[in-house]
Amino acid sequence: MFVFGSYVSTSYVEGQSDIDIAIYTEDFDLYKRISVYLEDYFAEKRIESDIFYIDLTMEAPVYCAPLKSKVQFTDYYPEKLVGFGERCQHKLEPLKEKEPVNVMRVGDMLQFMKSCAERIVQKSEQYIKADDVEIQMDCIDIVTAYRELKKCIWYNGSAKESLLEGFLKN
CATH class of the missing domain: 3.40.50 (Rossmann fold)
Incomplete structure (x- = not known):
């Protein structure tokens, strides 16, 4: 004992x-x-x-x-x-x-997520309204924005996790 x-x-x-x-x-x-x-x-x-x-x-x-x-x-x-x-x-x-990668303060994280979400909404609306293939191709960067958001890692106190997973959990 x-x-x-x-x-x-x-x-x-x-x-x-x-x-x-x-x-x-x-x-x-x-x-x-x-x-x-x-x-x-x-x-x-x-x-x-x-x-x-x-x-x-x-x-x-x-x-x-x-x-x-x-x-x-x-x-x-x-x-x-x-x-x-x-x-x-x-x-x-x-x-x-192990040190966490891309550590962000909560306020910075929320601002980053907000700007990504606004960009995705903006580009999605442009894509839907556009008939021009070049404009639609330009709007494809919404996928890139989403990929960058998925790559972002934060430290939740006990483990590293994707920013999106952490945000959805909390």
Whole structure:
């Protein structure tokens, strides 16, 4: 069992902070029993708790903090966890190294989208009204404007995504 987070640091605030505990066992039923016991214990003490299972089948950066914690309930630290922790840390490194491309402030992003939308509307109306092939060909740049908008990437706080996808989600 690993205790980590604010509870083991100077940033713990009684009544506001929680205790984070990660449990590794090869017996999932044992994990469930320990987890229920700890949840009940901390609830009785009026301490919020986050208790989770260290699943060796899912290498993820979320396990880095508990596996690096200096606070452990036992000396038991199987070799499997050493390699697992290293692989989880390796998955974290690319997240730290990647910088978002074409980062835009929200106001700039909205202005850019507005100008693209206005241009698309303007060119679409011209295309519909025009009988001249050259004017219609000139209006084809609406496709280019859309492609540029699709290429624009923003950072939503946890991952890079297309500006359009982010705008539609939010």
